[in-house]
Amino acid sequence: MVDSPILLQSNNFLERTLAIIKPDAVAKTNEIEDIIMRAGFTILQRRRVHLTLEQASDFYSEHFGKKIFASLVEFMSSGPIICLLLARSHAINIWDELIGPPNTYKAQQICPESIRALYGHDELQNAVHGSENQICAEREIRFFFPESILDPIQTNQLVKDYLAKTVNPTLLKGLTQLSKVKPSDPVGWLAEWLQNNNPYKPRIQLSEGPSNVA
Structure with missing residues (x-):
């Protein structure tokens, strides 16, 4: 059900949403969370809350x-x-898709x-709540998790690609030199080597100033 081709899009970033297990289904939390995990979700944060009338x-x-x-x-x-x-x-x-229509x-x-x-x-006691769209998700996440950072989360593959392109080549050279030198402080030696061989380190080029010709 959750692998519908209609949902296929770029996987560069993970999307976040809010789920609420309502009062009528709290007793089934473990079962519902098991369904959530089997559907490929990661539960980043969890809170048990008893809303006041004003908060609701x-x-x-x-x-x-x-x-x-x-x-x-x-x-x-x-x-x-x-x-x-x-x-x-x-x-x-x-x-x-996983939770189904609002009317039970x-x-x-x-x-x-x-x-x-x-x-x-029934339509009111329907077990769970889900954010309708991205704007609603951001507002609802901030409501219950105000400390949460809502910047996109990069997927593992995107991180691997980034490291392979920008970090691994230099790091591999450093580790090769480290294995040859075998210093007594390998971490400190590698840190100094990386600092000295950082390909992104700004290069300062001194230019000659104007000559003082009378």
């Missing part, structure tokens, strides 16, 4: 004025919730293996 109102402020708003705020502040900061490529879209009955009909179909009860 603030979080769901975009629904203010809708018929469901009061019931939603009351339900989300009725007990503890588990907030998860998730990361993987295409995190927002894949999490949306619809989820059971068209996505019987989705989290809401398995653990939800």
Whole structure:
């Protein structure tokens, strides 16, 4: 389900999204987290929170004025919730597919293996929350994880490519020299060698000043 070709795009960066296990499904946290991990997500941070009415109102402020708003705020502040900061490529879209439609009955009909179909009860008590898009994800992550850095996370392959191009050639030369010299302080020797042989070190070229000709 999560490997739909519709979701294929560049994998240079991992995307982050917020997941919330709602009060009705907190007892199933271990099972839900197992589904999350098997879908290729990394859980970067986890918080158990019991929202006040004011905090729930603030979080769901975009629904203010809708018929469901009061019931939603009351339900989300009725007990503890588990907030998860998730990361993987295409995190927002894949999490949306994994949890299924907001209405539990619809989820059971068209996505019987989705989290809401398995653990939800109705449209309100539907087990989990997911960020709708990138803008919502950033706002919601900051709400529960204000200390989180939201710069893109590079994937392992991109990091390997970067190191192979910019660091490894010089480092390999240094390690080769180190194995020949065998100094008593290998770390200090290598650090000094890298500093002296840094290919990115600015080269200062002194130019002759104007001659003082009378």
